[in-house]
Amino acid sequence: MPSSITPRELQEALRAESPLALIDVREQGEYNATHIPGSSSLPRRLLEFRFARLVPCPDVQVVLCDDDGQRGTLAARTLERFGYSHVSVLDGGINRWASEGLRTEWGMNVPSKAFGERVEAEYHVPSIEAVELHRRMENGDDVLVLDTRTPEEYADFCVPGGRSLPGGELAYRIDELLRKERDPLVVVNCAGRTRSIIGARILQRMGVRNVVSLKNGTAGWTLAGLDLERGADRLDYPEPSPQTRSDAEAFAVRLIQEDGVRRLSIDALQSLLVESSECMYLVDVRSRSEYVREHIPGFAWFPGGQAVQRSDDVVAIRSALVVFCCDRLVRGAVTASWFRQMGYPRVAVVDGGVRAWADRGLAVASGEGENEPFGLAEAEACAKRISPDDLHARMSAGASRPTVLFVDTSRQFAHGHVPGSIWLSRSWLELHVGRLVPDLTNPVIITDIDGGGAALAASSLAEIGYTDVSVLAGGIRAWRSDGLPLELGLSGVMQPPDDVVLSGPERSAAESIEYLRWETALGPHQLG
Numbered sequence: 001m002p003s004s005i006t007p008r009e010l011q012e013a014l015r016a017e018s019p020l021a022l023i024d025v026r027e028q029g030e031y032n033a034t035h036i037p038g039s040s041s042l043p044r045r046l047l048e049f050r051f052a053r054l055v056p057c058p059d060v061q062v063v064l065c066d067d068d069g070q071r072g073t074l075a076a077r078t079l080e081r082f083g084y085s086h087v088s089v090l091d092g093g094i095n096r097w098a099s100e101g102l103r104t105e106w107g108m109n110v111p112s113k114a115f116g117e118r119v120e121a122e123y124h125v126p127s128i129e130a131v132e133l134h135r136r137m138e139n140g141d142d143v144l145v146l147d148t149r150t151p152e153e154y155a156d157f158c159v160p161g162g163r164s165l166p167g168g169e170l171a172y173r174i175d176e177l178l179r180k181e182r183d184p185l186v187v188v189n190c191a192g193r194t195r196s197i198i199g200a201r202i203l204q205r206m207g208v209r210n211v212v213s214l215k216n217g218t219a220g221w222t223l224a225g226l227d228l229e230r231g232a233d234r235l236d237y238p239e240p241s242p243q244t245r246s247d248a249e250a251f252a253v254r255l256i257q258e259d260g261v262r263r264l265s266i267d268a269l270q271s272l273l274v275e276s277s278e279c280m281y282l283v284d285v286r287s288r289s290e291y292v293r294e295h296i297p298g299f300a301w302f303p304g305g306q307a308v309q310r311s312d313d314v315v316a317i318r319s320a321l322v323v324f325c326c327d328r329l330v331r332g333a334v335t336a337s338w339f340r341q342m343g344y345p346r347v348a349v350v351d352g353g354v355r356a357w358a359d360r361g362l363a364v365a366s367g368e369g370e371n372e373p374f375g376l377a378e379a380e381a382c383a384k385r386i387s388p389d390d391l392h393a394r395m396s397a398g399a400s401r402p403t404v405l406f407v408d409t410s411r412q413f414a415h416g417h418v419p420g421s422i423w424l425s426r427s428w429l430e431l432h433v434g435r436l437v438p439d440l441t442n443p444v445i446i447t448d449i450d451g452g453g454a455a456l457a458a459s460s461l462a463e464i465g466y467t468d469v470s471v472l473a474g475g476i477r478a479w480r481s482d483g484l485p486l487e488l489g490l491s492g493v494m495q496p497p498d499d500v501v502l503s504g505p506e507r508s509a510a511e512s513i514e515y516l517r518w519e520t521a522l523g524p525h526q527l528g
Contacts, residue, residue, distance in 0.1 A: 002076035005063055005088040007097040013061070014038055019279065021055045021062045021316040024094075025075045027409075027427055027499035034104045036065060036097060040316040041108070043499075044075045045407070045426035048374040048456055051079065053300055054316045057279035058083045065090035065097070070431055082374040107518060108501055109194075112311045115342045116194035117523030120213075125201050127215040130224040133187060137161065142184035144177070145214075146170070148199040148305050149190050151235050157505060159189055159214070159221055163234040167199045168285050168304025172248050172330045174203060176238040189214035191504050193519050195309050202334060206251055218504065219512045228505075237287075245330075252333035261336040262348035264323060266356050272323075273298060279320040283307065284354075285335045286326050294364040296350070296357050299325055301369060304335035311342060318344060325350040379455040382462070385473040386445060388482045394445075395420055402443035402470075403436065405429075407457045410497035412449055416476060416486035421447060423493055426457045430464055443468040451475040 005013075013020055024031050025044040035041070042054055044066075055062060062084055064072040072089040079087050090097065098104055107113065119125060136143055137160075145162035147154045154164040165173065170188075178186075186208060188199040196213035203211045214220065218228060240248065256263055264272075272280065284295050285304035295301070304324070307314050315322055322344055326332040332349040339347045350356070358364050386394075395401055395418065404421035406413045413423040424432060426448075437444055444466055446454040454471040461469045472479065480486060490497065502511060 002073055002080065003088045004069075004091040006091050007100050007102055010036075010063055010090060010097075011102060013063070017319065019057075019060050019317055019319050021060055022065065023051075023055070023062065023075075023316060024065050025071050025427070026066050027425065028108065029498040029500050030067065032106060032108050032501045033498065034094065034098070034106050036094060037103060037105050037110070039065065040312045043425075043427050044071050044078075045453060047075055047078055048082075048376060049452075052371045052374070054313070055084070056281060057317065057320070059085055060279055060317060062087045063090060064088070066093045068093040068095050071428060074430060078374070109310050109312060110522070111342060112309050113194050113519050114522040115308075115311075115338075116197045117520065119201050119341075120193075120197045121523045123201055123204065125197050125204060126212045127196075127200075128185075128187060128212040129215050130221040130226060133159075133214060134221075134224070134226055136185065142182050143187060144181055144184040145187045145189060146177075146199070147189055148195040150303070150306060153191065153504075154235070155232060157218060157228040157230055158232050159187075159218060160227070160229040162187075162189065162229075162232070164232075165237065166287075166303055166305040167195050167202075167308065168306075168331050168335060169237060169287075170199050170305075171202050171206060171251060171334045173238050173240055173244075174206070174208060175244040175247055176240050178208070179244075180238075183209065186211045187214050188212070190217045190309075192217045192219050192516065195305060198308055198338065199305070205255075216516050219507075219516060222505070223509060223512060245328075248330045249328065252330045255333050255337040256349065259337040259340040260347075261333060261340055262346070263351045264348040265351050266360055266362070269296075269323070269350055269357075270362075272321075279317055281315050281317075281320055281322045282325070283314060283323065283335075284325050285331050290327065291369070292367060294354060294358070294366055295369060296325060296354055297363065297365045299369070304331050304338075307335055308338040308342075311339065311344075315339075315344065319346070321346045321348065323348045323350060326353045328353045328355050373452065375459070376452060376456065379459040380452075383455040383458050383471045384469065386470045387473050388479040388484055391418065391445060391472055391479075392484050402445050404445045404447060405433075405436070405457070406447050406476075407453055408448045409500055410490060410493065411500045412476075413493075414488065414490050416480065416488055417491075418447055418472070418476070418479060419485055419487040421487075423490070423497075425499055426453055426460075427499075429457055429460055433461065433464075433466075437466070440465045441467050443470070445470045445472060447472040447476060447479075449475050450477055 022039040024039045031041040066072040076087045146165045148167035190196045200213035282299040284299040291301040324332040324336045336349045407426040448454040458469045
């Protein structure tokens with residue numbers, strides 16, 4: 001049985017700033033509504049896939065919290081099974097924490113968003129209103145709109161005419177981009193505020209002329225009644241010339257010195273990797289394609305501009321050493337600088353990056369570099385599978401139909417599921433499955449997007465005594481590719497789901513206004 005920790009004991013541990021990972025295992029929609037400051041969000045259904053990366057030290061103190069302790073206890077058992085030796089569950093969950101008058105907050109990635117608001121206020125980062133930007137674009141003024149979000153977000157929707165340049169790439173590539181322009185107004189945008197502000201600030205710090213952030217990003221653009229562009233493909237990044245690279249590296253050296261970033265030699269990195277037992281985060285901040293082509297073994301991929309936007313998704317143990325890496329120096333140094341400014345005490349950059357590592361004749365890795373999910377291979381080996389065609393036939397058989405459960409998010413369920421299936425997130429599967437399938441001998445078929453989470457869910461049901469559990473082979477992707485009928489929407493879901501967080505165009509105008517008010521208010525709060 002996992003140990004427990006009281007709210008007051010947890011409060012003292014957080015104040016002491018001892019090595020600690022506080023992980024909220026509720027769904028993100030629940031976390032967004034209210035959570036304990038300093039906690040990282042990782043829904044229970046994703047533990048096997050992401051926990052090793054978020055908490056890379058099996059012997060660190062881990063505290064799990066949820067609403068009332070039930071999911072935390074289930075999650076703790078999973079982590080103990082996979083070698084985490086100091087796991088506790090918050091007694092009574094966040095419900096008890098709040099009932100004892102302890103502070104909570106709401107929103108996702110609050111530390112990063114508060115940082116963005118603080119930077120805007122402290123450094124007077126200029127901004128431009130959507131209506132004014134639109135007027136200038138209509139007048140034919142020289143305007144360069146740089147979208148600092150991920151390429152996937154950009155392709156979904158963007159400010160018309162904007163080009164993709166993720167935030168971690170700005171300092172590395174901006175001079176090359178400006179060589180082709182006529183002293184334009186440089187407008188940095190994201191979906192809301194943080195990445196716009198941080199991107200504009202890094203260019204401001206480089207001395208780039210005429211830089212502004214788009215106030216409230218694409219949300220502000222749509223609130224102004226302006227249309228977004230869909231499916232944009234301006235995704236090519238300018239390759240820095242030798243002079244551009246030299247200038248950017250000089251800027252990176254200045255950041256390292258001014259912001260207190262440790263410059264880690266290849267020898268020092270080797271020593272850490274081979275001899276040190278300390279807790280470390282190793283993060284490669286380049287583009288996905290660069291990372292897949294080659295990277296230093298042990299480094300995980302998280303692009304720099306997104307790392308600053310989602311710092312608590314990257315690092316759960318603030319006292320740990322955080323090491324950033326890129327091809328040489330610039331992108332790693334910029335990301336490291338941001339983390340130092342956010343208050344992370346031990347931040348380093350690999351001097352010379354992947355190129356220096358490879359030039360020493362050291363082996364590089366290729367591919368995605370993801371950790372093998374805890375227990376997935378064993379679960380898949382034991383899972384009984386059913387093909388999409390066979391499941392379709394069984395669902396058409398009338399009274400003998402099995403109970404079909406979909407165990408991913410409500411958003412994924414609404415985008416398409418096997419007709420007649422029931423949404424039950426794997427995060428609370430064991431807590432509610434008995435209500436839906438009271439007879440342990442009844443046939444149950446587990447579905448999800450791709451089959452991975454379904455295999456783990458089937459293993460959990462087998463552990464609590466269900467005897468006839470199958471997994472849809474290949475998940476809904478296989479079902480869809482076979483051309484079988486899909487049911488759309490939240491069919492059978494009787495209460496509004498609270499597992500997902502709406503973003504971008506998913507929000508209504510009123511929801512966008514409320515969100516932007518909340519985010520803007522983080523600045524004065526932090527400065528006070």
